[in-house]
Amino acid sequence: xxxxxxxxxxxxxxxxxxxxxxxxxxxxxxxxxxxxxxxxxxxxxxxxxxxxxxxxxxxxxxxxxxxxxxxxxxxxxxxxxxxxxxxxxxxxxxxxxxxxxxxxxxxxxxxxxxxxxxxxxxxxxxxxxxxxxxxxxxxxxxxxxxxxxxxxxxxxxxxxxxxxxxxxxxxx
Amino acid sequence: xxxxxxxxxxxxxxxxxxxxxxxxxxxxxxxxxxxxxxxxxxxxxxxxxxxxxxxxxxxxxxxxxxxxxxxxxxxxxxxxxxxxxxxxxxxxxxxxxxxxxxxxxxxxxxxxxxxxxxxxxxxxxxxxxxxxxxxxxxxxxxxxxxxxxxxxxxxxxxxxxxxxxxxxxxxx
DNA sequence: CACAAGTGCTACAGTGATGTGACAGATCAA
DNA sequence: TTGATCTGTCACATCACTGTAGCACTTGTG
Numbered sequence: 222x223x224x225x226x227x228x229x230x231x232x233x234x235x236x237x238x239x240x241x242x243x244x245x246x247x248x249x250x251x252x253x254x255x256x257x258x259x260x261x262x263x264x265x266x267x268x269x270x271x272x273x274x275x276x277x278x279x280x281x282x283x284x285x286x287x288x289x290x291x292x293x294x295x296x297x298x299x300x301x302x303x304x305x306x307x308x309x310x311x312x313x314x315x316x317x318x319x320x321x322x323x324x325x326x327x328x329x330x331x332x333x334x335x336x337x338x339x340x341x342x343x344x345x346x347x348x349x350x351x352x353x354x355x356x357x358x359x360x361x362x363x364x365x366x367x368x369x370x371x372x373x374x375x376x377x378x379x380x381x382x383x384x385x386x387x388x389x390x391x392x393x
Numbered sequence: 394x395x396x397x398x399x400x401x402x403x404x405x406x407x408x409x410x411x412x413x414x415x416x417x418x419x420x421x422x423x424x425x426x427x428x429x430x431x432x433x434x435x436x437x438x439x440x441x442x443x444x445x446x447x448x449x450x451x452x453x454x455x456x457x458x459x460x461x462x463x464x465x466x467x468x469x470x471x472x473x474x475x476x477x478x479x480x481x482x483x484x485x486x487x488x489x490x491x492x493x494x495x496x497x498x499x500x501x502x503x504x505x506x507x508x509x510x511x512x513x514x515x516x517x518x519x520x521x522x523x524x525x526x527x528x529x530x531x532x533x534x535x536x537x538x539x540x541x542x543x544x545x546x547x548x549x550x551x552x553x554x555x556x557x558x559x560x561x562x563x564x565x
Numbered sequence: 566c567a568c569a570a571g572t573g574c575t576a577c578a579g580t581g582a583t584g585t586g587a588c589a590g591a592t593c594a595a
Numbered sequence: 596t597t598g599a600t601c602t603g604t605c606a607c608a609t610c611a612c613t614g615t616a617g618c619a620c621t622t623g624t625g
Contacts, residue, residue, distance in 0.1 A: 253602085254602065254604075255603095256603070
């Protein structure tokens with residue numbers, strides 16, 4: 222069903238700027254009856270879960286195709302950034318509350334571990350400074366990804382800006 | 394009354410990680426009866442407004458004491474970062490929804506304009522690159538402030554890390 | 566002590582969202 | 596066309612939160 226996909230993406234978009242958006246509102250925006258949503262998802266939480274799950278799947282796909290383990294660091298970083306920016310734009314999810322859920326947490330943890338390992342490699346190969354606080358580069362990268370996703374430019378352009386900012390900052 | 398301040402700071406903290414936190418929950422966490430909150434604030438929105446207002450006041454104070462117009466750019470930047478980090482920690486408000494309110498919007502706009510002007514000066518004096526997309530440095534700085542605020546280190550340390558990252562990035 | 570102000574507690578009406586049921590109409594495959 | 600599946604709609608119970616009312620109790624100030 223195309224409708225289901227529409228509900229998920231629309232829901233993601235709406236919940237992004239108002240986490241309290243009701244199922245009625247989401248259904249209406251997706252051009253679907255509220256009752257139909259309840260036929261697909263037993264509860265509100267299940268819908269949120271499905272949305273988050275879709276996002277996580279997209280993130281995993283982006284990580285996969287970035288080849289973080291194999292490609293040269295600069296190449297992988299660019300591909301990863303571009304991929305995640307596209308994911309963030311299609312799934313602008315900000316369901317921080319769901320991160321409590323163990324299943325989500327575990328799965329999300331695996332993805333971030335992948336990225337953390339990549340940053341570790343980048344450090345070892347001399348692309349990142351080695352004297353940074355633990356996890357700082359990772360958290361910085363994630364924030365920059367959100368920031369770049371909201372920039373009014375193409376994904377490749379945004380990725381370029383992001384990588385350049387990440388590595389060299391905005392100073393002279 | 395000390396209670397009022399407690400309600401505001403507690404509310405800020407609770408609403409930061411769950412924007413739907415009820416007045417009952419906030420009151421309970423602040424060690425106050427729900428009815429007492431309603432005696433101070435006519436409605437829920439008025440409480441949110443008061444919290445946001447307290448944060449804005451703290452931000453203004455931080456901007457003020459940073460002397461963004463007069464001090465040398467590096468000095469002002471450090472003072473500003475340190476001040477805002479402390480504000481973010483005391484008022485971890487993420488009431489993006491309130492930004493619709495015209496009063497808030499206008500007041501918030503004045504603060505950010507002040508910072509934007511400072512960044513403009515920093516660019517003119519050669520501390521920031523001049524070829525950045527419009528507003529990128531400002532949005533980046535704001536995000537970095539949130540990020541640094543959550544780091545487990547003292548405000549001055551976090552400010553150092555922030556400024557260094559902002560200006561030179563994390564690359565080698 | 567006495568008075569005033571503030572707070573806690575119980576209770577209540579109103580509202581909006583959630584989740585469920587039943588039925589009619591639409592869609593699509595055989 | 597017929598049967599099965601999906602969807603829209605009206606209806607309903609439930610629940611949590613909001614906002615208000617009245618009364619009893621505590622606290623501080625003269």
